[in-house]
Amino acid sequence: MTEKTPAAPRRKFLKRAAAAAGAAGAMAAPMVSKAQTVSLRFQSTWPAKDIFHEYALDFAKKVNDMAGNRLKIEVLPSGAVVPAFQLLEAVNKGTLDGGHGVVAYHYGKNSALALWGSGPGYGMDPNMLLSWHNYGGGKELLEEIYKSIGMDVVSYLYGPMPTQPYGWFKKPVARVEDMKGIKFRTVGLAVDLYTEQGAAVNPLPGSEIVPALDRGLIDAAEFNNASSDRALGFQDVAKNCMLQSFHQSTEQFEILFSKAKYAALPQEVRNIIDYAVQAASADMSWKAVDRNSKDYIELKKAGVAFYKTPDSILRNQLDSWDKVVAKKQAENPLFKKVLDSQKAFAQRAGQWQNDYLVDFKMAWNHYFAKK
Numbered sequence: 001m002t003e004k005t006p007a008a009p010r011r012k013f014l015k016r017a018a019a020a021a022g023a024a025g026a027m028a029a030p031m032v033s034k035a036q037t038v039s040l041r042f043q044s045t046w047p048a049k050d051i052f053h054e055y056a057l058d059f060a061k062k063v064n065d066m067a068g069n070r071l072k073i074e075v076l077p078s079g080a081v082v083p084a085f086q087l088l089e090a091v092n093k094g095t096l097d098g099g100h101g102v103v104a105y106h107y108g109k110n111s112a113l114a115l116w117g118s119g120p121g122y123g124m125d126p127n128m129l130l131s132w133h134n135y136g137g138g139k140e141l142l143e144e145i146y147k148s149i150g151m152d153v154v155s156y157l158y159g160p161m162p163t164q165p166y167g168w169f170k171k172p173v174a175r176v177e178d179m180k181g182i183k184f185r186t187v188g189l190a191v192d193l194y195t196e197q198g199a200a201v202n203p204l205p206g207s208e209i210v211p212a213l214d215r216g217l218i219d220a221a222e223f224n225n226a227s228s229d230r231a232l233g234f235q236d237v238a239k240n241c242m243l244q245s246f247h248q249s250t251e252q253f254e255i256l257f258s259k260a261k262y263a264a265l266p267q268e269v270r271n272i273i274d275y276a277v278q279a280a281s282a283d284m285s286w287k288a289v290d291r292n293s294k295d296y297i298e299l300k301k302a303g304v305a306f307y308k309t310p311d312s313i314l315r316n317q318l319d320s321w322d323k324v325v326a327k328k329q330a331e332n333p334l335f336k337k338v339l340d341s342q343k344a345f346a347q348r349a350g351q352w353q354n355d356y357l358v359d360f361k362m363a364w365n366h367y368f369a370k371k
Contacts, residue, residue: 038269039072040261045084045101047207048077051227051291052253055159056100058287059255059280066272071265075100084205091256092151098257103142103157104188104248109149111189111328112335115342116142116157117251118189119321122346126160128353129250129342130281133157136345141338148334154262156273158281159253162288166242166309167222168213168234173242173309176316185209185221189324190247196320197313206232213237222247225288226295235302242309246317253284 042060046052053075060073082090087099088106103116116138121129132138134157142155166173167186173179180198191201202218210233212218220238222245223229234241255277262270300306329336 037069037072038265039074040097040257041081042073042075042098042100043078043081043087043090043096044075044099045078045087045105045205047232049231050206051231051287052100052206052224053077055253055280055284055287058283059100059158059276062276062280062283063273066276067269071269071272073098078205078207084207088151088153088256091153091258094258094260096258097261098255101254101256102251103155103254104190104251107188107191109151110145110334111332112145112338113142114189115335115338116254117248119193119248119250119325120246120318121250122343123350123354124250124342124346125353126162126250126252127285128346128349130157130160130252131349132342132345133252136349137341138338141334141341145334145338152259154257154259156255156257156277157252158255158277159284160281161248161251161253162225162292164224164245164248164251165222165229166245166247166313167220168229168238169220169240169242170238172240172305172307173313175310176313179313182220183218185212185218185223186247188248189328190222192324192328193247193317193320196323197316210234210237224248226292226299227288230295230299230302235299235304239304241299241304241306243306244309244314246314246321 042056044053044056046056056075060075064072078084081096084101085105085108087096087101088109090096091099104114104118107114107118116129116133124132129138133142139157142157146153146155167184169182176197179194182199184194184199184201185204186194186201187203191203194201199220202212204212204218204221206223206228209218209221209223213221213234214237221234223232223234229235229241257273262273265273296306325335325339329339
């Protein structure tokens with residue numbers, strides 16, 4: 001026979017247990033922030049219809065979704081507050097809280113900045129250059145350069161871009177000599193590269209390229225990829241596109257924050273931004289494959305003829321690049337410092353990648369090439 005517990009002591013025990021459980025539940029419940037939402041105003045360096053502006057919106061949405069009511073980033077298109085090439089200064093001064101662009105647009109402030117995108121990158125692809133940036137010392141070098149030119153910003157690089165075309169032309173280019181005197185649009189150190197090849201270069205922002213081609217202010221131009229080029233209307237003013245080039249074969253995007261605004265954010269929100277950058281980088285790469293391949297087909301339907309850039313021109317690009325960087329690193333110690341760092345990383349990483357990666361074109365040809 002089981003002895004019964006007196007009623008009164010049992011009731012006291014149950015009350016104490018309930019109180020303890022309530023206290024434990026209160027301790028386990030997450031703290032909900034009731035602070036006001038921090039709103040940041042960004043601007044991209046891209047027209048609203050460009051897929052690049054869409055990438056900027058994608059990044060902002062990832063941050064906004066993860067941060068909940070703690071942070072909201074609004075992204076305006078190019079020119080809404082400042083012209084595309086003035087983004088860095090606007091973020092530094094606090095005119096904008098942040099922005100989305102490319103490091104090469106700041107080339108005029110220090111030539112070394114163009115090395116995050118312009119040139120052959122010692123044989124690295126854009127994803128490898130991002131690896132160098134994040135794990136091979138590039139991030140610290142970029143911070144050093146920004147500090148040297150008085151730019152108080154926080155920079156994130158992400159989104160490896162596919163290799164960019166050599167350019168859009170009214171007539172196809174068959175030899176390096178055909179470039180002599182051509183009025184050409186590009187940016188960054190590619191300006192020096194095409195100049196070395198004989199072109200007369202004008203570094204126009206993306207939104208101004210097609211109108212300039214249409215009015216004959218330039219004869220040829222490069223911008224970036226099938227989706228952007230189609231959205232900008234290249235197919236309406238030129239019908240020949242030369243594919244493959246070393247002028248910008250390693251480029252990626254840059255997300256800028258005002259350092260003061262960034263530093264004022266709680267650490268957990270800054271962590272969200274860190275991971276949103278990584279997530280957006282992967283998502284952008286996947287979206288680029290899907291969208292660029294579709295728009296490549298649409299450009300062909302619009303009557304655009306695509307040609308592979310002749311190997312003789314590609315080899316001349318490499319020779320021309322060597323001349324450009326020899327001059328730049330003699331003028332700018334930071335330029336040489338960045339190049340030396342990239343070269344050491346590329347020699348190691350490139351050997352690994354070249355030895356390990358199979359020739360995917362062989363498999364594609366096996367299944368799809370005309371036999």
